[in-house]
Amino acid sequence: MPIFPHAGRAATLVAAALTAALLSGPAAAEPSAAELDRRINQASRELEVVVEQYNDLREDMRATQRQATALDAKMAPLEQQLAARRHQVGALAANTYRSSSGLRPMAAALNSESAQGFLDYLLVLDRLSRDQRQAIAGLNSSRLRFDAARTAAQRLADRQRTQQQRLTAKKKQVEAELSRLVRLRDGRTVQVATDPRAVGHRLPDLPPGAAATAVKFAYAQLGKPYGWGAAGPRAYDCSGLTSAAWAAAGIRLPHSSQRQWTSVTRVSRPELQPGDLIFYYGDLHHVGMYVGAGMMIHAPQEGQSVRLNAVNFQPVYGYGRPG
Numbered sequence: 601m602p603i604f605p606h607a608g609r610a611a612t613l614v615a616a617a618l619t620a621a622l623l624s625g626p627a628a629a630e631p632s633a634a635e636l637d638r639r640i641n642q643a644s645r646e647l648e649v650v651v652e653q654y655n656d657l658r659e660d661m662r663a664t665q666r667q668a669t670a671l672d673a674k675m676a677p678l679e680q681q682l683a684a685r686r687h688q689v690g691a692l693a694a695n696t697y698r699s700s701s702g703l704r705p706m707a708a709a710l711n712s713e714s715a716q717g718f719l720d721y722l723l724v725l726d727r728l729s730r731d732q733r734q735a736i737a738g739l740n741s742s743r744l745r746f747d748a749a750r751t752a753a754q755r756l757a758d759r760q761r762t763q764q765q766r767l768t769a770k771k772k773q774v775e776a777e778l779s780r781l782v783r784l785r786d787g788r789t790v791q792v793a794t795d796p797r798a799v800g801h802r803l804p805d806l807p808p809g810a811a812a813t814a815v816k817f818a819y820a821q822l823g824k825p826y827g828w829g830a831a832g833p834r835a836y837d838c839s840g841l842t843s844a845a846w847a848a849a850g851i852r853l854p855h856s857s858q859r860q861w862t863s864v865t866r867v868s869r870p871e872l873q874p875g876d877l878i879f880y881y882g883d884l885h886h887v888g889m890y891v892g893a894g895m896m897i898h899a900p901q902e903g904q905s906v907r908l909n910a911v912n913f914q915p916v917y918g919y920g921r922p923g
Contacts, residue, residue: 636781639781640781640903641901643774643777643781644778644901647771647775647828647901647902648837648886648901651771651829652837652838652839652856652857652858652884652886653767654767654768654828655829655837655855655856656856656859657760657763657764657767658829658855658856659854659855659856660760661757661761664753664756664757664760667749668750668753668754668757671746672750675743675747678743679743775902778902778903803815803819803891804893806874810846810922810923811874811923812874812875813848813849814848814875814889814922815889817845817848818845818889818891819897821844821845821906822897822905822907823907824836824906825904826900826902826903826906831843831844832844836906838886838898838899838900839856839857839887840899841899841906842877843855843860849875851923853922857884858883860877860920861920863920864920864921864922865922866919867919867921869919871919872911872919873890873921875889875921876889876890876920876922877889877919877922879916879918880916880917881917882915882917884917886898888909890911890919891908894910894911895908895911896908896909896910896911
């Protein structure tokens, strides 16, 4: 007879309880709405980093294409000059075997009235030939330099296309994760918190000028959706919104938050004026526009719309003034 007659039954009950606890524990539980929101925001920020890297690369690719086009434009007249020089050399070579009397040039030179005339004739032929050869050599050298530069530009463009493909693949990966999280959220409505200071905030009265035009443009985009790589008119990403706003004021900014940082004049927080740009995070992957009263307008991230937020809604890297 067992010393503990109910031990077997107790063990069975404990095992069952442990199994139930494991099945219903945190590992098997669906994440809460707050946790899903946290993950979605994290994935959205990661996507924004990739988008700004893509925007920066796109600016590089445009510059490379402009360089290649400029080199092609220089090559065309160079080829024409080479063809003309070669024709001149050919004509000079043909003329050395012809004269109006049918004599070869040497005979013509020997029939010259004086020794000086003979020497002058030979020197002219030699100089013409030497000048043409030097001109052709110079043109050939220029053509080789341009051709080498064009080849280098083409190789750079190839590397940039490869990098673009990698970024596109990364973007698709992040977007797939975002979609999975949104589906996991299972249709729960998530309200993006509205900054209380944004309530009732109106377009400030600004003196006429480029900054006022840029700010008015930004206000007109409020509520439009975030779109990666977009610069309007239906959607924007962060640097697309700021570049479009300042383009409306006649000032071009690159469609890249990092490049915009290098294009603006640095200002301090106390010097901020409406229209100035605010850059966020250490890698400068987000930018917004200051509109006064401690507020800024920006295109936040995937799934959100152009909106107002306080300047310090995220870690500020620095401030800059276009123009």
